[in-house]
Amino acid sequence: MTIRFSLDRWAAWAPGLPDAEAWQAWLAAPRPLPDEGLPALAEMPAMMRRRLERLGRIALQAAYWGQDDAAPCPIVFASRHGDSVRTVALLRQLAAEDGLSPTAFSLSVHNAIGALFSIARQDPTSYTAVALGEETAEAAFTEALGLLAGGEPCVLVVCYDEPLPEPFDGFNRSDEFPRAWACRLSRAQAGGLSLETLPAQAEARATDLPPDLTVLRFLLSTETTLEHTVGARTWRWQRHA
Template identity: 45%
Template sequence: MKCELVILEWAAYADGLVTRDEWLAWARGPAQLPAEHVQQVPALSDMPAMMRRRVDRLGRLACQVAYWCQQVAGDVPLVFASRYGDAHRSLQLLGDLVQQQPLSPTGFALSVHNAVAALYSIARGDTRNAVVVAGGRATVTAALVEAAALIADGEPEVLVVCYEAPLPEHYAHFQDEHNCEFAWAWRVTGAHRGSEGVTVLLQLGEETTDAAPLPLMGRPEGLAVLRQVLQQIGKVGGDQVLVRHERPGVCARWSAHA
């Protein structure tokens, strides 16, 4: 299977990486993760105050990059992607159950996987569909396939938002890749529309021998793919292909060109 999309607009946020110049410099440098936690969480001033107070720190990262990408865009379908979402809220609810405390209806509503996308769309008054995906290590792959399907079905553009954070300490046993707090957003369209931008090509097929399987604690797919794209935006790295074995038997090959 092959998906080809053009990135019309992009934004990203991590610790010490906010502006485009900072992200492009990161892509040119050694392949390393940003700091585990963001020291300065975005103020999210674009969102109304009564709505903003419901958004946690990871949600603020996701909503901020979405606002930056949609400042001048119309009402478009949303694809939000996160492997674990806000696991901290879910863990807090479980703790309340153990202590036989009553559960907060608001806390429960904000713990579900589509809460961030819902808050963003409600705050903006968006009425288009919002899809939230979680696909393990292949979460970004799932998001881009979903966006490609929407475009193939006739949508002119789709906003894709990827956001992640390390698991809480109680879930650390399940952490199988190094991670940090980050979020990025792409406004994408179909490559067949002839729009200018960076073209991302995702090819899914059976496992090949051109790359070893990912180590147990590899880099998260979201940052690996983002780095691949930013290298093309910054015109460094040549026409390299990023090969990822996110699931047994399946190989994902990512390439990009300006």
């Protein structure tokens, strides 16, 4: 059975795109964006906020806006590379045979950003962190749809990434930039959206946006179908009348 869902709320942040109106205009006509800038993240206590690198601040700004004042719900945090800036810094320290800070290491793991969100909000609701390369957004929604199928009334999905630092920057797409977006999902009784996976329907095609933003553009559009092929698998997103 394919679970259909509705998009109840969404939010996003990136340098130069501070609100929903700016995002809608940019998704309709993408252009280069600045690589610098931080959200205020005023919702988070300052002592907690100082523990975050740039990616964490961006991710949690989207999470706070996506959650807003609604009742707590499970959260799926999704990032292809996670906090790579902090991880690379730790690797450089290891290479130099310097001692590692246990705190820095604990904040470099893939679920650390979600943990800080949970602690700051004193929210014991479950959260998950996922990564699946170019299919990370689809992995996040698959996890969320499983939670909806299991009886959860709503789930918050938070997708976030930033360009990889040196020496891994050669793996970056030319259109990478720091960004995060969040969607609050609920189960749709009629119409709504769906996601399914099929054997590859066609060869993978290059897109004008990173894969997660291609998904966001579809979710906010009126298009009926989006197909994303990776290797032997095609993800099919559909909008139902």
